[in-house]
Amino acid sequence: MPLWFIRGLRRGVVTTRYPARPDDSAARLPTPPAFRPGQLTREVADRLVAVCPGPALSRRDDTLVFDVGACTGCGRCAEAAPDAVASSGEFELATTSRSVLIKEIPIRGDEP
Amino acid sequence: MTTQAAAIRGTVTTRVPAADLEKVTADLAKAPGTRLADMFASDGGITVLRLVWARESGYLVTETEIEGGQYPALSDIAPAAFVEECEIYEQFGIRPATGKPLNRLMLPPHAGPDFPRLGHAPAQPPQEVHAPHTVGGQAFEFPFGPVRQVGVESLYYGLVTSGEEVVDVYLFTWHKHRGVEWRLRGTTPRQAMFFAERAEGLSAVAVGWAFAAAAEAALGVAPPPAADRTRAVALELERLYNHAAAMAALCQATGLTVGQSAAEIALERLLRVNAAAFGHRYLFGVIEPGGTARAPDVAVLRRELPAAYGELRRAADALLRTNSFVDRLEACGILTAEHARRLGLVGPVARATGLTVDARRDGPYAAHPVTVVTADGGDVFARFQVMLGEAAESVRLIGEFLDAGTAAERTALPAKGNGEPGSGSGLGWAESSRGEVLAWVALDENGRITRARLRPGSVRNWRGFDDACRSQNVFTDIPIIEASFWLTAAGLAR
């Protein structure tokens, strides 16, 4: 037991200060996408919807409907249209309202 | 004790008429160096029964058309097949000819004739497992779970004990049966990959690799060597974090909180290495059919893995010098090599009895042979030693794979998109931290899955759990034995 005690003291504190202070390790976590409306044509939007493995993406007229709650951060949408999709960098996503997780992204239409 | 594993050459598939199945199975079961690795069925009009045998020279798949709903009692010849006979009966309605009772295992109790199955409902419902069923005298049976202690998966045990001694343990996972194989039908390999990874998430790389390899075998394509090396790096990282997690669970089960904390520090550091190298703490999304979707950040991996492994090594060394810990592990949960062979067990559970069964013999491992770590005794301590030896070997292999070439390129199947061309079927495999994973895929002419079989290591090894827990063990040993197996309920239930 003294062995463990000494090891522990020498090891020091590894505990995060989160939520009081930000934690650097968050920078490497996968996060949901953020979309660039300027690059979102209907065709691109339909491609994103097709490639999403779950119900996180759907299209309603000229709106890309993004359900953040359903998103697994798999990255297939970013791979399919890298100009239109960026990483949001957001991991603090918890909410007390399910509907708040449904986001609407405008589609720019097909003119350049 | 270590041995070099020989390279294997490929899969052979052979049709066996139903009349010859019993003899062929008996010959294979007796052949030296041959192990029954899986048995499953598929139904495209006629029910086809497939047995997968692992041999020195590669895998052999026998295919037999079953008519009249019956086939020879294969588990009388190969006890390793009993669980599969029960599952096949539930899903396809075909059964061994002997008339012996088959248990309901996979599907929930309310699964009537209309419940979705991979084939047809059986004519007679399977038997409900009751206990005590092997013991006379005073024994107390109590059900435990499926909601168990905090932070562990749901799992239902039937525990039969006479005071402290474990008389029997049987377990069910039908409350976690998500119907993964059923849901994969009609999807493309790329779409299915998302679910295959999540069949047993703690083996996402291994199950994903086995599945991708099965699809590639069906299509006759092979990933480039660089992609294979990337897959291997991810697989060894997966093995490392799982072994660290098992070590933490062993400490928790033995009540050694400082050891648990030390192991958890190592585990957290390894998960951060995964996130830094591959963008996901649990390595989801690395493998895709045809190659890999991501390449590792080699510089970060080289820089950070040694320190993370050092944490694991130091914690392990301290544990090995803590007698109160080692005493709980020695002579606990003993499985003999005979048990392991008879039941077709895989992974560290089998290797701790002295068997040199390891699926890492081909692909990228052909040029980078694995030193297979085994131990004697088959107890919890032997399994712990095997895991520690394998962790060291994994770090060495990762270094070799990273040195062997440039970072892997992303590749895709020649015709990417929904409906890759070409039909066919194929077998894939990978060695997860829990043991050999097998996958078998059949594709139609549109490249869509007609049958996907996923067989994580947990499916093989849970059937050894009751033997390991029985007799000289008290039931407070059960969490220790469970930690030393380090399986999942999700992998068995699927």
Next chain:
Amino acid sequence: MNPSLDEAEAARRLRDTIAAQFGRSLHIRTLDTGSCAVCEQEIRLLSAPHYDLHRLGFFFTPAPRHADLLLVTGPMVRAFEVAARKTYEAMPGPKVVVATGACALGGVYPKDPFVHGDVGQVLPVDVWIPGCPPSPLALLHGLGVAVGRLAEKTPGLTFIADGGQG
């Protein structure tokens, strides 16, 4: 009296009560309704040295009778529904249900004969935590939101890049 004002006031008072009772000492029971096992591993790490939820006054308890918060993973496999309801009903009020992970939020498995597809089909969910899996940091944020100690960020995020937030 305007009924919706009454309801809003009642909801605010209930939230304040919960924050006062749970804000500094909260006991958590976990519930796996069919996960792939990875969410459980992240939840276990909450008590590991890197995260140490005890410093925030959060504790795990195996007994639903002693629990204030139910942390639920998995897509609610139908065969598990009875066990899920029994666990929830065994918890005395006030209690909070937190659905964690994409499976529990309906993002992985569609509703079909095997699964409900999301936890909200069976249990009254109060807090949703996205992720696959949600990391321990995301779980800590979600628990903080559940007890009213941390603010939600998602209402203000647009997930639009190039000029928008997030």
